[in-house]
Structures are given as C-alpha cells and as structure tokens.
Amino acid sequence: MDGAGSLRTVDSTGARPSPNLSQTLPAKFPPMNEVPGDLSGATAGSGNLLKRSNSPERMDRKMSVSALEYNRLVESERMNSAKVEELTNRLSSFASKQLKENNPNIADLSDRNRPTKLGERFEQIYDNEWSEAFECVTGVGGEFREEDRVVKVLADIVQKVYEFCGDFAGQQLRRLESYFINGMTDIRWSYQSSNGDNTLSVHRNPEDKAAFYELPRFMRESMRSCAMASVPALCVMFKDHVYKEHFAVLPMKPRLEMYIDKCVECVFLMLVQQPPMYLRFPVKGDKMEYSEFKPFRKKGEIIDLCVWPAVLLHKDGPLVSKGSALPQ
Known part of the structure; x- marks a missing residue:
C-alpha cells in the first residue's frame, strides 16, 4: 500500500507489471495507431508537394x-x-620599347635587320662578293696586277661607301624633320564654301620646339624601319658620283658592281641603327689587334694595310664582327 492508500500488485518474480498506456492515457487522446483525418490529409499533401518539387x-x-x-x-x-x-601585351610592348630605346645591347629578335644580323651579312660580303670582286679587279691588269693594290682599292671602296652613307643619313634625318615640322605648323584646310567654291585656308603657326621634343627619335625610328626604300637610289648615286670621282681608273664590271651594291645596302642599314653601328678601319702603323682583326696571308704585330673593317655595335662599343688586316 502506498501513501495514497492504493494497492500495487507484484508478480511471482517480485517485478512490477508494465503499465497499460491505453488505460493510463486520458480519454481525450486517441490510440496511437489511429491518425486524425486532418493530419493524414496534411501528410498526403506533403507527399504531393514533394512529388511536385521533384517533377x-x-x-x-x-x-x-x-x-x-x-x-x-x-x-x-x-x-x-x-x-x-x-x-599584358600592351604593357610588354611598351616596356620592351622603353628598354630597347637607345640601348643597342637589347635586340629585337623579330627584326631581320638587327645589328647582329647585319654584322653576319657584312661578313658574308667579305667571304663572297669581296672574293668575286678581287678576281674581277685582278683581271683588269695594269696597276691592278698586284694583289696589295687590289686589296687596297676594295677597302677604299668600302670606306667611301661608309662616308657617303653616313653623310646621306644625316641629311635625310634633317630633311624629314623639316618636312614634318613644316607639315604640322603650316596649317592648310580645303573646304567648299556656301556658294560652292573650293577654298583653301592657310595659317602658319610659330614653331614650338617643346612640341617637337620627341621628333628626332621618331624620325630616326622611321628611317630605320623604311631604310630599304632608299637603297636602290643610293646605289645609283654612289656609282654615278662617288665612284666616278675616286675610282675612275677602275672600269665597272658586273661582279665589282655587285660588290658595291651589297656594301651600300648593308652599310646604310648599319648607319640607321640607333645608335649607328661603327666601322673601324685600321691604318698603316697601327698595332695588330687580333681580338678585332684576322691576319691576311701572314701574322705580324704591326698593320701594313686594311683589308676589311671591323664592325662595332656603336662607336667605342663591343665588337660585332671581326675585320681583316695585312701585317707588315
């Protein structure tokens, strides 16, 4: 008997029997196995919603x-x-231009007329056209029967080509700058007036040097890019004027003309580089520098005759290709 005065039954084992939940739950709660109709409907509706979401x-x-x-x-x-x-490409191109500007040690590998390539082509002229011209001039006879005389005249031709191309390059640069400045300051505008007449308006501005500060650099780059357009006329001018003035005793032959044309082309392309490439012509009595010149026929310590000039990247710059000299 508990404190409330009710009796509790105990089985033979002494354990209390499990309570009957259906008897202990209040009457208002339905049995667990029965589901209210509205809840069943909600469950069915949820199933339909799930089916629709996965349709x-x-x-x-x-x-x-x-x-x-x-x-x-x-x-x-x-x-x-x-x-x-x-x-990225624009930045790389800008950085490349800034790096290469007035810096001949940085080469544009896409440029077939870059200094190293020009040095190779100049060496090839000595190996090929020079040899052909040497045989051609030797066959003329007279004073050119002597090999040393032939060697000297071929070297003199290259030196005159170098002087001629250098002088022309300077003139051409000044002329291009003048044309450009004139075109930018001599303002001309043609238009059709209200009465149908074609009219030209002209006004001349004073030259503003600050506005053309970068002009020389742009003109030099333009010259370098378009240099081949000038080469054919330069070849004709050199042969018609310089050659006839200094080498009139030597008749023009096809192989000699080919030698001259090749020299004019290569030397002019070297001189429009920025800075210009430099040809070093040793003179009689100079010390034989084997780092810059290959000996011609024999070895010695003192130069007797220049055979072929050495090519430098620029004046007082590094060597691009060796020359050749005849020692005493």
Whole structure:
C-alpha cells in the first residue's frame, strides 16, 4: 500500500507489471495507431508537394537555368581573359620599347635587320662578293696586277661607301624633320564654301620646339624601319658620283658592281641603327689587334694595310664582327 492508500500488485518474480498506456492515457487522446483525418490529409499533401518539387518539368527548368548561368560565367571569363591578355601585351610592348630605346645591347629578335644580323651579312660580303670582286679587279691588269693594290682599292671602296652613307643619313634625318615640322605648323584646310567654291585656308603657326621634343627619335625610328626604300637610289648615286670621282681608273664590271651594291645596302642599314653601328678601319702603323682583326696571308704585330673593317655595335662599343688586316 502506498501513501495514497492504493494497492500495487507484484508478480511471482517480485517485478512490477508494465503499465497499460491505453488505460493510463486520458480519454481525450486517441490510440496511437489511429491518425486524425486532418493530419493524414496534411501528410498526403506533403507527399504531393514533394512529388511536385521533384517533377521532371521542374528539374528541367532548374537544369535550364543552371546551363544559362554556366554559359554566362564562361563567356564572362573568356572576355576577362582576353582583356588581361591585351593589357599584358600592351604593357610588354611598351616596356620592351622603353628598354630597347637607345640601348643597342637589347635586340629585337623579330627584326631581320638587327645589328647582329647585319654584322653576319657584312661578313658574308667579305667571304663572297669581296672574293668575286678581287678576281674581277685582278683581271683588269695594269696597276691592278698586284694583289696589295687590289686589296687596297676594295677597302677604299668600302670606306667611301661608309662616308657617303653616313653623310646621306644625316641629311635625310634633317630633311624629314623639316618636312614634318613644316607639315604640322603650316596649317592648310580645303573646304567648299556656301556658294560652292573650293577654298583653301592657310595659317602658319610659330614653331614650338617643346612640341617637337620627341621628333628626332621618331624620325630616326622611321628611317630605320623604311631604310630599304632608299637603297636602290643610293646605289645609283654612289656609282654615278662617288665612284666616278675616286675610282675612275677602275672600269665597272658586273661582279665589282655587285660588290658595291651589297656594301651600300648593308652599310646604310648599319648607319640607321640607333645608335649607328661603327666601322673601324685600321691604318698603316697601327698595332695588330687580333681580338678585332684576322691576319691576311701572314701574322705580324704591326698593320701594313686594311683589308676589311671591323664592325662595332656603336662607336667605342663591343665588337660585332671581326675585320681583316695585312701585317707588315
């Protein structure tokens, strides 16, 4: 008997029996195996909602939206990558130009007329056209029967080509600068007036030197880029004037003319580099510098005759290609 005065039964084992929940729950609670109708309806409705959310039509719409978003992101990434590449190339090009400007030690490997290539071509002239011209001049006879005389006249031709091309390059640069300044300050505008007449308006501005501060650099670069356009006329001018004045005793032959034309082309291209490349012509009595000149026929310590000039990257600059000299 408990404190409330009620009796509790105990089985033979001494354990208390499990309570009957259906008897202990209040009458207002239905049995556990019965589900109210409204709750059953809610459950069924939830099942239908789940089925609708997983329906093929809805999944297709999700996949469609996702594919559009993916394509948009891919296109955006592609455009951004293109912009980055363009800006990188522009920055690289600008940095390259700044680095190469007035710095001959930095070579543009895409330029077939860069200094190292010109040095190689100049060496090839000595190996090929010089040898052909040597045989040609030797066959003339007379005073040119002596080899030393032939060697000297061929070297003298190269030196005159060097002087001629250097003088012309300076004149051409000044002329181009003058043309450009005149075109930018002598303002001319043609238009049709209201009465139908063609009219030209002209106004001359005073020259502003500050406005043309960068002009010499741009003109030199333009000369270098377009130098080959001047070469054919330079070859004709040299042969018509310089050659006839200094080498009239030597008749012009096809192989000799080829030698001259090759020298004019290569030397002019070297002189329009920035800074200009430099040809070193040793004179009689100079010490034989084997680091710059190869001996011609024999070795010695003192130079007797220049055979072929050495090529320097610029005046007092590093050696590009060796020359040749005849020692005493």
